Amino acid sequence: MDTQQLKQLAGCLRAFLEDAAIEIGHGQALDLSASLVGLRNWPEVQAFPQRVQAQELDLSATARLAYRLARRHKHEVSSAELLQLLLPPADLQNASTPQIWPAGPEAGVYVTTSQAAIDALVELYQEATDGAVFYAERAGAKHDAAINLGDGGLWSSGLERVPSGTLIVLGPVELDQQSWREASDRVEMACIRAESSGHRVAILFDTPTPTLLGADATTMLLDKGYDDLHEYLVGTVAEDGTLQPGLVQQYSAPLKGHAVTETHSLPGPVKDQLNAMLAKRNRGIIALASIEDVENHGAKIGEAALALTEHLGLAARIMPRHRSSMSKFDQVPEAVGMLPFLPSIESAYAQGYRRFLIDPRYTETEVLARFVDNSLFIACTYATTVDELAMHTVEAKGRNPSLLPWLLAAVVVAPMQNQVETEVLTDLYIGVEDACVDGADDVFDFVARHRTIRIEDQFRALVGKGEIDIAAASEAGIGQRTIKRLARLLGGAE
Template sequence: MDTQQLKLLAGLVRSLLQPSHPSLNHGQALDLIAALPGLRNWPEVIAFPDRVAATELDTTSTGRLVFRLKKRCAVDMTPQELLTALSPPGVVVPRSAPHIWPTGPTPGVYLTTSQDAINALLEAYEDATDGALIYAERAGSQWGSSIDLGEYGLWSSGLDRVPSGTLLIVGPLELDQQSWNDTADRLEMACNHALTSGHRIAVLLDTPTPETLHEDVRLMVMSRPNHTDEETALVGVVTEDGELEPRTPFARPWPTIELVSTPATTDTVPPPLLHPLRAALAERMSGVLLFGSGEIKDHSGIELVAASLALTEHCGPAARIMPRHRSTPSKDWDVPEAIRQLPFLPSIESAYAQGYRRLIYNPGYTRAEQLIEYGKDALLISGWYGSEVSQVFMGSARHGGMKEEESLLSRIIAIASTVTITTSDGETVVADLFVANGQDVGALKKFKEVDEFLVAHRLLRWEEELAHLLDTGAVTSDAVKEAFPRSHGIGTFLDERAKLKKTAETT
């Protein structure tokens, strides 16, 4: 390259900036274009002709100009985009070889579930590049030549200035319902870095279904808002030997669902609940089904959830969703056998994409917007703590509740809760039940309005059942208080009964 070529390129830059910077003059454009040979201004271009002569128009030189344009003119472009803009019309601009390890693997995103594979890759990369720097999250930050990506991770602004072909280590990332969106955002950003900067990015993931990891990752990237072609950066895997190996095709068809008859029965459903639930579910293929229990435990309402499988076989294959990664994973399996036998998948999105249409989820780690969206075509079933239907609903809608003009209540098929109370001769169950029957719920926008609606439209009311038990002497007030430890209404209920009893005695 010579100074005349730089002058022509300065004119192109000036034209490129004209819409946003109409006052940019020729001298300023010359100072900007001096970034291509790595010089500060045009006088230095004149002073160092050898430096100019050694300059080539590639992503390395345009990377320097990109930085200067962003700093001085607030113009944000990638080195590849600027290279295309400065190249002659009609010329197809090939991607240049990576600056780091130019003969190495194709830049892109590579996946693994093994920390040992990441460790082997770090060693192989160091040998191949003679100790080039690595930018890493926790999965690779222990390596001697690693620079910790820190709090901002892949969003660190300095990554835009890292030489192409550099190795980035991301993770560990978790695939579960709680982490699904955050992990998807980070995978999308990894793809963007691979496409725009030509980096090699190794991602360590933790998933309950490693056999469908690549399909899940592709689904995550393609489901991001404003998606374009980011998934084209998904290249392959990190082998146990530390090699970045292409996988063709990267994602394959989902495995065929094997239909297995469920051992679930309705034995655990109290008789007053069984008939209305069976009737409500007979004609419904989709929606949200909520169960609650007054017992405070890790899987509240899970017995009713398991029993619902026997009432919903017509809705399609069933799967259970992993809510989060526990420090004690064994607790995920402290559930009825009918639920233990179901596939344990990382998210509602993944299960739905594979063809499952009955999805058992945990509302504590699921956004209401997801229930509204997937409740259109699938049956979503959950258990939660709650001694009354409004308490169960509020717990299920804790992460949002409205999407445009649709509310979670519009997807509800039924809400049922049970409370077990100690009696003089054993135990008895008090039930609360709401069944949707086409009521107009579009005008209900506040939680107070929803609460009042649910209370007013119940088919079974715990107050009536409890009053009968108290009147007959089957249960005591102390037993009732113990069975409803977190109910705001139980104190008021018992106080009102005491007042009525006192009034009756005085008259």
């Protein structure tokens, strides 16, 4: 650059800020343009002509200007936008060439599920850049040239001032219902960094559906309202570390599972009431719980609910969270285990599924609210009574309204061994369509009052007949917490 060019750019900057209702003088505009060549003000530009001559108008230069605009005038604008403003279209392509690894792959976001691929990429980057530093989270932190992204992570404003083309390594990013929103935010910011600063961002994912990774990441961005940001999801990290262009961003047709017919885990009166309810309403939430000592509470009666709702659309099971022993998710009835196991409701809905087997403890009510008017949620968890179950499932959180009007039914089953056989005690609530409550306590009380089958009545009858006692129920493995709860309901001693 030269001083004459900087004067012209100062005029462009002044007009740009006037459009944003920021009035500055000619001298202030000249001082701003000095940041493009790394100087503090216009007198320094005149004092160091050789330094001015050595500078190029590129993303690094406009990153400095963006920082000064934000600091002095509280005006946020990306380095990429400023480059588009200040350069003629014919010069944009050359100016956008990455400063780091200029002959390397295009800027953008690249995804993988392989730690080995990330390690190979880092080695390749080091070789191609003669040991340039890169920025990393845990997935790349073990390498000597890695700079920890720190608490600010991708949101650190400093990333906009590092040379364009710099490698950023993120992850592992877990994809499951509990982590979906946070993962979406990180994918969004990764694409913004690639767009505004020309960086190459590699993300290591941990997902139950590796083949759907590109489509899942695209869904995250579309759900946030972007029309074109997914264009910066440009490829994958191959096992040899190369950044390969091309990413499958659309889902294939959803899988139709085998028909589920087994309903033996629900007593006949409960099935009859559920069928009667489903004949009137088939979109909303069916909450199910068991008090058995099992890994996946409610999965058995979840199987029965799948059978009763077989006619209501394709079903998928949603992965609630990551566990240290992921194999425990397999400890479910065969029909449940054969369902597509997908990382989120958002992903499953985008693929065309309309019945979802979920764990409400790891599912935000506002996510349910987005889809509940066109979906059926079968929520399986642990609870001793349906009022407690409703609290887990539809309780209002923050400013979100309660989903109680969408609670079609809540069922708790408690198998208890009497002197002859196993008695299945049940607590049942059938939804009231015009249910309206203000707070958590109201949800609890409303559901308790409107039960159609009460678990304590059955328990009281068994105790009264001498067929079961509290100590025997405890020894049968029902669990001390449940026994104490039922004892309190009866008003008896624990």
